[in-house]
Amino acid sequence: MSELPTPSLPQESGLPPLDAEGLLKLYREMVLIRRVEELAAKAYTMRKILGFCHLYIGQESVAVGAAAATPDDYWIAAYREHGHALAKGVSARAVMAELFGKATGTSLGLGGSMHIFDKDAKFMGGYGIVGGHVPLANGVGWAIKQRNEGRVCLCYFGDGAAHQGAFFEALCLAQLWKLPVVFICENNFYAMGTSIDRQSHLTDMSLRANGVGMAREQLRGFDVEHVRERVGAAAKFAREGNGPVMLEIITYRHRGHSMSDPAKYRPKGELEEYKLNSEPLALTKRRLEQDFGVSAERIAAVHQEVEAVAEEAWNFAESSPDPDPATLYDHVYAE
Numbered sequence: 001m002s003e004l005p006t007p008s009l010p011q012e013s014g015l016p017p018l019d020a021e022g023l024l025k026l027y028r029e030m031v032l033i034r035r036v037e038e039l040a041a042k043a044y045t046m047r048k049i050l051g052f053c054h055l056y057i058g059q060e061s062v063a064v065g066a067a068a069a070t071p072d073d074y075w076i077a078a079y080r081e082h083g084h085a086l087a088k089g090v091s092a093r094a095v096m097a098e099l100f101g102k103a104t105g106t107s108l109g110l111g112g113s114m115h116i117f118d119k120d121a122k123f124m125g126g127y128g129i130v131g132g133h134v135p136l137a138n139g140v141g142w143a144i145k146q147r148n149e150g151r152v153c154l155c156y157f158g159d160g161a162a163h164q165g166a167f168f169e170a171l172c173l174a175q176l177w178k179l180p181v182v183f184i185c186e187n188n189f190y191a192m193g194t195s196i197d198r199q200s201h202l203t204d205m206s207l208r209a210n211g212v213g214m215a216r217e218q219l220r221g222f223d224v225e226h227v228r229e230r231v232g233a234a235a236k237f238a239r240e241g242n243g244p245v246m247l248e249i250i251t252y253r254h255r256g257h258s259m260s261d262p263a264k265y266r267p268k269g270e271l272e273e274y275k276l277n278s279e280p281l282a283l284t285k286r287r288l289e290q291d292f293g294v295s296a297e298r299i300a301a302v303h304q305e306v307e308a309v310a311e312e313a314w315n316f317a318e319s320s321p322d323p324d325p326a327t328l329y330d331h332v333y334a335e
Helices: 020-045 060-069 082-087 092-099 134-147 159-163 165-177 205-212 224-239 270-277 280-291 296-319
Strands: 074-077 123-126 153-158 181-187 215-220 245-250
Touching (some): 020 060, 020 082, 020 224, 020 280, 074 134, 082 092, 092 296, 159 165, 165 205, 181 224, 205 215
Parallel strands (some): 153 181
């Protein structure tokens, strides 16, 4: 049997190049995610956040770069989704309030860390079941196609989810129906504590798309501009009716799988090496300073402004009311 033909993505996204102000805006978004996540870690140790809490520290360039390429498209994500929600435009106040389980949160305090949702931002939710949300992206893609919206759905998941049966089923159906879905595997090299080379013989998760003849690409995700460009190319391909795309974006999380994970399974020096050579905030800051001539004072002002936003989000969450127990059965069924 001959090999299935695999379409190629366009070489260019068609997006305009970023100027200093554009890149500074993306830097601000990454700094905001980093600071909100640092405060979330602090809140968790103070038992202001209960249950699970998965931090996005180190992976900020993926969500921010993708958001810059798809500002008006739909997103659906897994349980490490605080950063995705912020990148997609959900307010820091609403995210922090949801983490605190308060009625002013995105899911009225009923979802918590793993179930942030904002219809207005076209953020269709975080999901706690590994890989369980991937088929739901097909539902979003089908709705887009039926309504002729001209949008795409970006579906985020980790390398561990790429082993689930639902993942393969979703890819098969998406390709069959030519759905406008971009599947994004954020490969941070560990499924909980299991390294990628102990999970799979194939360590390039994008190769799994070959089995259904889907367009695919692997890219390094530490450069926010590169992520913007390649996600933009994938979205352009899907938006034009060519079918879905599978992207594997190489990234690295700086914290454990969750707040309860000390991450002692990492080889000695691995985290330090990534922080030295592949830290997305540091790479973007260096480019702003060296290639765009942005002053240290301007960058410091961004950090100062973000700090005020993050602290205000904390104060808002802390002062917000708890959900009313009488509303427990509200929103069970769609109206």
